[in-house]
Amino acid sequence: MTAIETEGLTRRYGEVTALEDLSLTVDEGELFGLLGPNGSGKTTTIEILTGQLTPTSGSATVLGHDPVAEPLAVREAIGILPEREDPPSFLTPREYLQFVGDVRDLADVAGRIETWADRLSFSHKLDTLATDLSEGERQRVMLAQAFLHEPSLVFIDEPLVNLDPILQEEVKDHLQEYCDAGNTLFLSTHFVDVAEELCTDVAILREGELLATRDPRELAGEETLLEYFISTVGADPAEVTR
Numbered sequence: 427m428t429a430i431e432t433e434g435l436t437r438r439y440g441e442v443t444a445l446e447d448l449s450l451t452v453d454e455g456e457l458f459g460l461l462g463p464n465g466s467g468k469t470t471t472i473e474i475l476t477g478q479l480t481p482t483s484g485s486a487t488v489l490g491h492d493p494v495a496e497p498l499a500v501r502e503a504i505g506i507l508p509e510r511e512d513p514p515s516f517l518t519p520r521e522y523l524q525f526v527g528d529v530r531d532l533a534d535v536a537g538r539i540e541t542w543a544d545r546l547s548f549s550h551k552l553d554t555l556a557t558d559l560s561e562g563e564r565q566r567v568m569l570a571q572a573f574l575h576e577p578s579l580v581f582i583d584e585p586l587v588n589l590d591p592i593l594q595e596e597v598k599d600h601l602q603e604y605c606d607a608g609n610t611l612f613l614s615t616h617f618v619d620v621a622e623e624l625c626t627d628v629a630i631l632r633e634g635e636l637l638a639t640r641d642p643r644e645l646a647g648e649e650t651l652l653e654y655f656i657s658t659v660g661a662d663p664a665e666v667t668r
């Protein structure tokens with residue numbers, strides 16, 4: 427089954443073409459990675475697919491819904507963690523996640539909060555104001571809100587940002603298990619090594635244009651995904667290494 431399908435998606439801002447004629451398919455159960463240099467259209471793609479931004483032309487289907495005609499249906503069905511978002515500074519993780527659970531009209535929100543705080547290792551911070559959390563703790567709270575309703579498709583812009591190496595491994599394991607259970611993940615990342623390790627398919631964008639899609643495992647033994655990425659976009663290594 428197809429989780430996401432796009433046909434000729436294009437987004438222009440005056441003279442700037444943020445995304446040009448993007449056509450791609452993401453099957454259910456895939457851990458899909460969107461790669462590309464700064465300003466290549468990754469966030470634009472996620473914003474269109476999650477019903478936040480209208481394309482100039484083209485169409486998309488997300489879990490069977492059109493994100494332009496039915497943005498609410500899409501946002502109900504998916505989980506999303508946009509780039510650089512924090513829980514409100516004046517709420518604790520428990521209060522914020524309760525709010526998210528209430529907005530999503532979930533049963534047993536308290537139990538879900540405990541489960542996700544435990545999975546993402548922040549149970550001991552559930553009652554600390556977000557302003558007093560570290561960046562990595564805030565990132566884990568934001569990951570929890572994306573998964574709280576256990577959606578079958580989650581979009582995450584930079585899942586591992588601000589996490590220490592041990593937590594990165596924990597979150598990677600979680601993402602892998604989530605897809606092994608048949609769910610779909612759509613990641614945008616600059617961490618090419620993480621995409622190589624986790625993703626079943628990657629798409630490489632440059633200046634809004636889809637240059638290539640690859641199963642990273644197909645590259646095994648010939649070149650790393652980073653080498654492939656650099657040769658594909660002609661980028662300087664400094665732009666893509668951590």
Ligand SMILES: Nc1ncnc2c1ncn2[C@@H]1O[C@H](COP(=O)(O)OP(=O)(O)OP(=O)(O)O)[C@@H](O)[C@H]1O
Pocket residue numbers: 439442443444445462463464465466467468469470471
């Ligand atoms: N509201 C806007 N108005 C004008 N131009 C915009 C707007 N939003 C994005 N752009 C432009 O569209 C292009 C794609 O931006 P986008 O944020 O999708 O890139 P990105 O791949 O997510 O970048 P990064 O890796 O830096 O987060 C960039 O040239 C950006 O400057």
